[in-house]
Amino acid sequence: MSRGVSKVMQKEFDKAKLEFPFEGDLFEIQTEKGNWIQTTRVTFRSYDGPRRITNYNTKLTIDPLAYQNVSTGSITQDYNGPIYYYGSNREGGWRGTFKVVYSQELELDEVNNKYY
Structure with missing residues (x-):
């Protein structure tokens, strides 16, 4: 007897x-x-x-006895890479809507799962 893959497991697989x-x-x-x-x-x-993406350049110490004052810093850069439809690897393109871009298929699937 074979059991189907649960929706939670499928979502985790898709995210991977x-x-x-x-x-x-x-x-x-950035918000509007x-x-x-x-x-x-x-x-x-x-x-x-x-x-934008921030990278921290800190060095962590494992030994608590070797504690030192360490200067930490960060580098923040604007990100101008591709915009993907949520939950897929298809590129959506820049529109400047200040919203998450969803594909039509995903929206229809969510509606169908909710109401049918």
Whole structure:
């Protein structure tokens, strides 16, 4: 008797296949009011608005007896890479809507799952 894959497991599997053509420690998106808010990398890659990535250059010490005053720093850069439709690897393109870009198929699937 074979059991089907649960929806939760399928979502995790789909997320594992998403492309992330960027690396960073902190992902931020800018709201229409100009505020920067932290977000996940899944939302970051699909946001149709200004985005930036911060990388921290800190060295962590493992030995608590070797504690030293360490100067830390960060580098923040605007990100002008591709915008992907949420949940897929298809590029959506820049429109400047300050919203997450969803594909029509995903929206229809969500509606069908909710009401039917």
